[in-house]
Amino acid sequence: MAIVNLFYISLLLLLLLPLFLLFLLSIIIRPRPVQIPIKKRHVFITGGSSGIGLALAHQAASEGARISILSRSIDKLEEAKNAIRLSTGIDVAIFAADVRDFEAVQRAVDEAGPIDVLIVNQGVFVAQELEEQKLDEVRFIIDVNLMGSFNMIKATLPGMKRSRKDRGPGSISLMSSQAGQVGIYGYTAYSASKFGLRGLAEALQQEVIGDNIHVSLVFPPDTKTPGLVEENKRKPQLTSIIAASSSAMTADEVAKKALDGIKSGSFIIPCNSEGILLSMATAGLSPQRSYLMAFVEVVAAGILRFAALCFQWNLYGSIEKSRMQKN
Ligand SMILES: NC(=O)C1=CN([C@@H]2O[C@H](COP(=O)(O)OP(=O)(O)OC[C@H]3O[C@@H](n4cnc5c(N)ncnc54)[C@H](OP(=O)(O)O)[C@@H]3O)[C@@H](O)[C@H]2O)C=CC1
Ligand SMILES: CCCCCCCCCCCCCCCC(=O)[C@@H](N)CO
Numbered sequence: 001m002a003i004v005n006l007f008y009i010s011l012l013l014l015l016l017l018p019l020f021l022l023f024l025l026s027i028i029i030r031p032r033p034v035q036i037p038i039k040k041r042h043v044f045i046t047g048g049s050s051g052i053g054l055a056l057a058h059q060a061a062s063e064g065a066r067i068s069i070l071s072r073s074i075d076k077l078e079e080a081k082n083a084i085r086l087s088t089g090i091d092v093a094i095f096a097a098d099v100r101d102f103e104a105v106q107r108a109v110d111e112a113g114p115i116d117v118l119i120v121n122q123g124v125f126v127a128q129e130l131e132e133q134k135l136d137e138v139r140f141i142i143d144v145n146l147m148g149s150f151n152m153i154k155a156t157l158p159g160m161k162r163s164r165k166d167r168g169p170g171s172i173s174l175m176s177s178q179a180g181q182v183g184i185y186g187y188t189a190y191s192a193s194k195f196g197l198r199g200l201a202e203a204l205q206q207e208v209i210g211d212n213i214h215v216s217l218v219f220p221p222d223t224k225t226p227g228l229v230e231e232n233k234r235k236p237q238l239t240s241i242i243a244a245s246s247s248a249m250t251a252d253e254v255a256k257k258a259l260d261g262i263k264s265g266s267f268i269i270p271c272n273s274e275g276i277l278l279s280m281a282t283a284g285l286s287p288q289r290s291y292l293m294a295f296v297e298v299v300a301a302g303i304l305r306f307a308a309l310c311f312q313w314n315l316y317g318s319i320e321k322s323r324m325q326k327n
Pocket of ligand 1: 048051099123219224
């Protein structure tokens with residue numbers, strides 16, 4: 001009798017423990033969950049003339065947002081504007097500027113008017129072993145991807161803060177990459193630039209939470225865009241092999257995930273199923289606004305570390321194989 005009772009009591013405790021953890025997490029998670037509406041709000045997208053940025057502009061426009069896009073080439077901007085008008089009937093505002101030029105960025109932002117949702121998406125990627133890659137190219141990648149993002153945010157923040165009270169929650173999201181969650185062969189400069197965005201985002205979220213501004217980081221896998229076509233023309237074979245361990249997506253699919261993530265106020269936004277694993281395995285000290293996701297992260301931490309080590313085992317296997325083939 002006593003043994004049977006003990007059995008039921010342990011079973012009950014075993015069931016209560018996860019419930020208690022869920023309850024605890026629902027109380028402690030910070031920042032608190034938030035919804036970011038985009039309808040009738042000003043969404044400003046950098047790199048909005050091509051690939052993921054263009055897909056984001058299309059989707060946000062069709063959801064009733066007011067859109068501004070910024071990139072360098074005025075021809076590509078005009079083309080994007082016409083394409084969006086054709087498919088949605090909506091006119092987007094276009095701004096030709098290089099994100100590396102702070103004054104030019106500031107002028108564009110001032111002209112565009114207060115921004116509710118800033119999507120910092122511009123990016124360049126040239127995959128090459130560091131020994132081969134010229135320092136000028138390293139600097140170019142860091143300047144556009146990382147310093148360019150600082151320029152955008154610095155230019156946008158004052159206006160975004162000032163206009164918050166009567167306009168609801170603001171959002172700043174940054175387009176990283178799965179190569180910004182795990183370093184990848186051939187991406188020393190690119191991974192560094194994308195990892196950099198994470199530090200920027202984590203610190204910035206703490207600074208702007210009091211202004212009702214919410215930060216997101218998007219982590220796409222290889223995505224079929226004009227940029228990827230260009231990148232594939234000269235990419236180390238190993239980079240392609242390793243990147244292929246995460247299934248490729250279309251720009252529309254990535255844009256949909258990104259926009260849904262932004263609207264639900266997620267800090268980390270994965271895009272495919274490998275990305276969900278990757279995000280849980282690299283959750284670290286990042287904020288998590290969903291107590292359900294937090295629960296899964298806590299419970300799965302050990303096994304995910306094991307999966308990560310298996311991934312590294314596989315990765316170093318590919319490197320060894322390719323070295324043997326060369327010799
Ligand atoms: N495609 C992929 O496989 C993946 C992409 N990403 C990231 O997603 C983002 C978008 O990539 P994707 O759509 O493929 O890229 P594309 O090359 O197709 O588009 C890049 C956009 O950024 C603009 N841009 C580039 N440099 C600058 C600059 N200096 N100043 C202003 N605008 C600039 C381009 O316009 P213009 O040249 O006229 O300036 C263009 O609008 C990037 O940050 C990239 O790192 C992440 C993971 C995977
Ligand atoms: C815990 C186990 C996790 C297992 C899954 C790991 C998969 C990692 C694959 C990384 C792919 C990086 C693609 C970068 C794409 C990109 O940014 C370039 N195309 C440039 O734009």
